[in-house]
Amino acid sequence: MLKKERQAYILHQVSLHNSVLSADLSSSINVSEDTIRRDLNELAESGKVIKVHGGALSKSFNSFYLRSDVYNVDSKQVIAEKAVSLIKDGMFVLTGGGTTVIEMARLLPENLKATFFTGSIPAAYEYAQHPNIEVIFIGDKIAKKSQIAVGGEAISKIKHIKADLCFLGVNAIDLEHGITDSDWDVVQVKNAMIEASSQTVVMSISEKMNSHHRIRVCGLDEIDILITELDPADSILDPFRLNGLTIL
Amino acid sequence: MLKKERQAYILHQVSLHNSVLSADLSSSINVSEDTIRRDLNELAESGKVIKVHGGALSKSFNSFYLRSDVYNVDSKQVIAEKAVSLIKDGMFVLTGGGTTVIEMARLLPENLKATFFTGSIPAAYEYAQHPNIEVIFIGDKIAKKSQIAVGGEAISKIKHIKADLCFLGVNAIDLEHGITDSDWDVVQVKNAMIEASSQTVVMSISEKMNSHHRIRVCGLDEIDILITELDPADSILDPFRLNGLTIL
DNA sequence: ATTTATTATGCAACAATTTGCAGCTTTTTA
DNA sequence: TAAAAAGCTGCAAATTGTTGCATAATAAAT
Numbered sequence: 028m029l030k031k032e033r034q035a036y037i038l039h040q041v042s043l044h045n046s047v048l049s050a051d052l053s054s055s056i057n058v059s060e061d062t063i064r065r066d067l068n069e070l071a072e073s074g075k076v077i078k079v080h081g082g083a084l085s086k087s088f089n090s091f092y093l094r095s096d097v098y099n100v101d102s103k104q105v106i107a108e109k110a111v112s113l114i115k116d117g118m119f120v121l122t123g124g125g126t127t128v129i130e131m132a133r134l135l136p137e138n139l140k141a142t143f144f145t146g147s148i149p150a151a152y153e154y155a156q157h158p159n160i161e162v163i164f165i166g167d168k169i170a171k172k173s174q175i176a177v178g179g180e181a182i183s184k185i186k187h188i189k190a191d192l193c194f195l196g197v198n199a200i201d202l203e204h205g206i207t208d209s210d211w212d213v214v215q216v217k218n219a220m221i222e223a224s225s226q227t228v229v230m231s232i233s234e235k236m237n238s239h240h241r242i243r244v245c246g247l248d249e250i251d252i253l254i255t256e257l258d259p260a261d262s263i264l265d266p267f268r269l270n271g272l273t274i275l
Numbered sequence: 276m277l278k279k280e281r282q283a284y285i286l287h288q289v290s291l292h293n294s295v296l297s298a299d300l301s302s303s304i305n306v307s308e309d310t311i312r313r314d315l316n317e318l319a320e321s322g323k324v325i326k327v328h329g330g331a332l333s334k335s336f337n338s339f340y341l342r343s344d345v346y347n348v349d350s351k352q353v354i355a356e357k358a359v360s361l362i363k364d365g366m367f368v369l370t371g372g373g374t375t376v377i378e379m380a381r382l383l384p385e386n387l388k389a390t391f392f393t394g395s396i397p398a399a400y401e402y403a404q405h406p407n408i409e410v411i412f413i414g415d416k417i418a419k420k421s422q423i424a425v426g427g428e429a430i431s432k433i434k435h436i437k438a439d440l441c442f443l444g445v446n447a448i449d450l451e452h453g454i455t456d457s458d459w460d461v462v463q464v465k466n467a468m469i470e471a472s473s474q475t476v477v478m479s480i481s482e483k484m485n486s487h488h489r490i491r492v493c494g495l496d497e498i499d500i501l502i503t504e505l506d507p508a509d510s511i512l513d514p515f516r517l518n519g520l521t522i523l
Numbered sequence: 524a525t526t527t528a529t530t531a532t533g534c535a536a537c538a539a540t541t542t543g544c545a546g547c548t549t550t551t552t553a
Numbered sequence: 554t555a556a557a558a559a560g561c562t563g564c565a566a567a568t569t570g571t572t573g574c575a576t577a578a579t580a581a582a583t
Contacts, residue, residue: 030541031327032294049559059543064560080550081559146414148403152396155417164424166394166414166432169403176412184414278531297569307533312570328540329569 028056034066041076041085045156048082102232102256107131109254109275110194110230116140118191121220124150124175125196127230135160144188146176146216170212177212185219193224197231197244200253202266204239205246214242221245228252233263247272276304282314289324289333296330322485334447334486350480350504355379357502357523358442358478364388366439369468372398372423373444375478383408392436394424394464418460425460433467441472445479445492448501450514452487453494462490469493476500481511495520 028036033056040047049067053060071078077086107130114120116139122128124147132153143154146165154162167181195217199207206229208214221227221244233255252273257264259274268274276284281304288295297315301308319326325334355378362368364387370376372395380401391402394413402410415429443465447455454477456462469475469492481503500521505512507522516522 029294029296029327029329029332031325031332060559061544061561062542065542146412148396148400148412151417152400152422155396155419155422162417162419164394164396164412164414164417166412166424166429169399169410169412171403171410174400174403176414181414308569309534309571310532313532 030066033058033062034070037063037066037070037083038075041083044158045085046082050081052082103127103130104134105256106230106232106254107134110228111135113192113228113252113275114139114141118142119144119188120192120194121145121185121188121190121224122150122194123147123196123217123220124173125198125230127196127232128194129153131194131230132157144185144190146181146185148174170210173210173213175213175216177216182215182219185216185223188223190220190224191226193220193227195220195227195229197229197235199235199238199240200229200231200247201237201239202247202270204243205248206244206250207240208242208244209240211242214244217244221249226251228254230254233257236263276306278314281306281310282318285311285314285318285331286323289331293333294330299330334483351375351378352382353504354478354480354502355382358476359383361440361476361500361523362387362389366390367436368392368440368442369433369436369438369472370398370442371395371444371465371468372421373446373478375444375480376442377401379442379478380405392433392438394429394433396422418458421458421461423461423464425464430463430467433464433471436471438472439474441468441475443468443475443477443492445477445483447483447486447488448477448479448495449485449487450495450518452491454492454498455488456490456492457488459490462492465492469497474499476502478502481505484511 036056037047037052040052049060049063052063067076067078067083070076071083075086076083103126106127110131111134114135118141120141121144122131124145128147128150132150135157137158139157140159142161142163144163144165145151145154146167148169151162151164154160165176165181165184167176167178169175170177197206198209208217227250229250229252231253236255247267247270250272252275253264253267254275255264264274284304285295285300288300297308297311300311315324315326315331318324319331323334324331351374354375358379359382362383366389368389369392372393376395376398380398383405385406387405388407390409390411392411392413393399393402394415396417399410399412402408413424413429413432415424415426417423418425445454446457456465475498477498477500479501484503495515495518498520500523501512501515502523503512512522
């Protein structure tokens, strides 16, 4: 294998996974780690990757959501981990596009083989980095604020899907109003997604619980699973449990 | 074996395998490595292959993996500036998803009001940042390598559009083969885009001119405008001008 | 057809690049 | 703070490239 080929392979891996480990590269193409390090140094010098201890990171990317800017990342990662455990090989999964969903996308295990439908640009981008996940984008007009496709076209596409799971990050959830949101178009899409899935999983940081917005997405009865960063046994969650929701 | 034959054989091997080792060639046609090296030097000088330590690479090899050639950002910005000048208020614009298109997206003037259709995730993201541009995403299965939607669904959606302009970044263009690419699905989409637009604009850094890939997108006769980073009067562009293309 | 000029090829000596290894330093992690 | 992992440096071996030159092949001219 020529040096250039090797470096091209490395770049490809970086762009695919957003990051690489020297050790992995070394074993997957059978050259010493020294060589990999030297390659990474060259690629870093010419500005194609960012070198870090143990490997390298993709440069161009992460422009969508800089992780550090995301509000409450830690909580969202806890939620994302719980969410990921629900996804099994071969499933059809429908997801919205909040930051919690993005965190989930990043935590999907490498070997998971599943099909993801989404109308969210950042979510689709994350899914597309994954080696074994098939991504179907539900197109339509892009709502700027939320970066997701909204409109009749998207909704009618969603209605033709029959998914196993639907993951929604929500902005407000309480006992009285159920799930509520503030953007009419987005609500229509979320609604269609819930209807198109056998099971609906709602992800919310506890801060957003027991608050409500103006437009109703659905009642609690249409939700199957609620994920928060809290311990499932936390007493704040009791009322939801009593309403028949599974708490993770 | 004549020199010309030998070089033709080398070119064939390169286009077949994307790369060759001097040592392999030397043993398979029984000439000294010196001769092979001299041949490779000539082929490299005339721009037919890229010579590297130990052998040579196909020109198309580059665009295969090295998606983020930071080297050419300058060229691409020159191209993007020229491209932007073609877009007027109220237009319907259809675009692909190469890095040149992304550069163009970033250079769109703030006050431009237009509607952009695309199947490319990064391009859609850039358009969505713009205050006055309406973005319609053409959804379907996302091809991982190129991050664009491909498939029958996307193509049939494109066929329902009647756009004023279509911008395509291309990986290879030459007089003999027209525009060529290496991914079947992507070619289908590009094809549909060309048909759906009144005018087609092709953007290519000069490096990619006079090289070709395996699959044909369209002939030069289906293109209206060619944009490169070169001066429009550059003699390299003469043959294209003679084929009826407008050069910017 | 023979000579001459030009080009192509192979060889050998030397230069440069690439790569893996060993020893040591730095960074990370528990 | 100590062990483990990763990085750096210098070095040696192997591979690849370069250059000058002799020889062979080809084309051109007489």
